[in-house]
Amino acid sequence: MSRTPFIVRFLGATPKQGWIAIAIAAAITLVLLPALHLLVPASSPFHVSAYVITLVGKIMCYAIVAVAMDLIWGYTGILSLGHGVFFALGGYAFGMYLMRQIGRDGSYQSDLPDFMVFLDWKALPWYWTGSDSFLWSLLLVLVVPALVALVFGFFAFRSRIKGVYFSIITQALTFAAMLFFFRNETGFGGNNGFTDFKRILGHSITAPEMRVTLFALTAAMLLGTLVLGRYLVTSKFGRVLAAIRDAESRVMFIGYNPLHYKLFIWTLSALLCGIAGALYVPQVGIINPGEMSPANSIEIAIWVAVGGRATLVGPVLGAFIVNLAKSFFTVAFPEYWLFFLGALFVVVTLWLPDGVVGLWRKLRNKGVAA
């Protein structure tokens, strides 16, 4: 038998219905919604507003994070409560570029970002070198979150830190990072972070074309993440991850080194979060240390739990359900949002251990049986 080429296997991991769903999602996000936003006049009932494009774009960034979280939590059994830090690092890495693109259009008309002028800094700190280059910034987006994850993961997994201890130190990680970024001297704008962006590659960031481009890129990234995730979890690598989740010591006694498996999926997960963060910042127009707050990372886990762990599609649904509810509540009854979120989490934990996808499967099986 001839060996199947890798690309065939990669694409074959997603079943036919999956590809059909992806094609439909792509048609909607890459063609339909952009066209309805750009080409249909605002007076028409079919016009899609900037608000909707930005909201859906933002939630798709969260959905990428949720899928990344699912790879490490749902499929490998490692609950990270610090994934917000990787998202924020990706956001900051690209935010530096956005700050430099403001040029002299800031309030102080200086070459330096406003917050540096305010702090009376005379020159850019060394780590801002190259931040005016788009490509260098993309490189930072890919490398910085992944590198932090790699180093952190190496020490944590090598010391065999597991379960709730791991979750707690990831909370500590994101909390420490938040405090670090809060400091003005750190050189990332302190508690205000970065905002007032003007341009990407010289084009206005508020132009509808730019909005739609970022939206489409995010959609493509999300769909790509799902295809990659599907390949990983159906590969032998993915079966070893599931085995680690079930009985890690058994995995060692049959000759696998779980460290390498965990480190790879952990770092990949962080990398995906970093990319999501970089797509998020230009769409919402701000990044500040609040993104690293421990509660933010916990919320990521809630998206995954609500949608259904170890299902890939579930986390995407979870991210949409929770964040659409959040947009509704924060407008209608802002003071009740956290109560609602808490209640949702309790309900899911007690009655829907496999989330909405699990519920749907159960109903469908009943339907088949009846």
Place this chain on the structure above:
Amino acid sequence: MTAHTIDREQAWEDSTSIGHPLVQGEVDLSHNVILYLDNVTVSFDGFRALNALSLNIDAGELRCIIGPNGAGKTTMMDVITGKTRADRGKLFFGQTIDLRRMTEAEIAHAGIGRKFQKPTVFENLSVFENLELSMKMDKRARVSLFAWLDDDARDKVADTLRLIRLDGEAGRPAGLLSHGQKQWLEIGMLLMQDPKLLLLDEPVAGMTDDETARTGELFKSLAGKHSLVVVEHDMAFIEQLGGVVTVLHEGSVLAEGDLATVQNDQRVIEVYLGR
């Protein structure tokens, strides 16, 4: 990690310099001993679970280990497979492989397979997948990312499925098997690794008489090509296996010999059989 490699290379050179023909990565059985424990001590908070234990297992041997609860039988397997570290003593696999310097995964790769007292299979994976993952192959992460199950591998899994009589259950999640079937699956996982030495901790616990007898036949057919160390309380099963019996008590060897000799040993009767 590098330290291990260097040390092992050193051990390899030392042994070649004293004249052993040796292929690196192969177990050196030139003295016909596959497992050598000398004066091994393990203590937990001052309590000696293993107390200067010395034991030799010959290549191809089928050895039974008996002893009262808490005698240290499981701890002995923990120490051999790297799960627990010895405080003192020597632990060699063949003539040259120093087990004390190796990680669990390295020990497994060297050719020691283990079945746990409490059967542990991957509950959420299918029976087939449990065997597939156990198969002897390159187990590095970057290889697994691109690994592809070929027909040869499928055949191997199918053979083992038949041997452990689970061919009808290949697609079921392992968590749904009966206790006895899980024991068989774990034995199958062990066979897929094709280890030179098999450590089996109470392999027939929870099996029916019929299943027990079949397990005995299987183990006897494996001896010779593999070496087996079987820990059991079931005397009929031990009788069926034949072979040398070692009695452990309070972390060291109390008696050793064929079953009849051991059963007539006064001290053995006192601490174990007579109760």
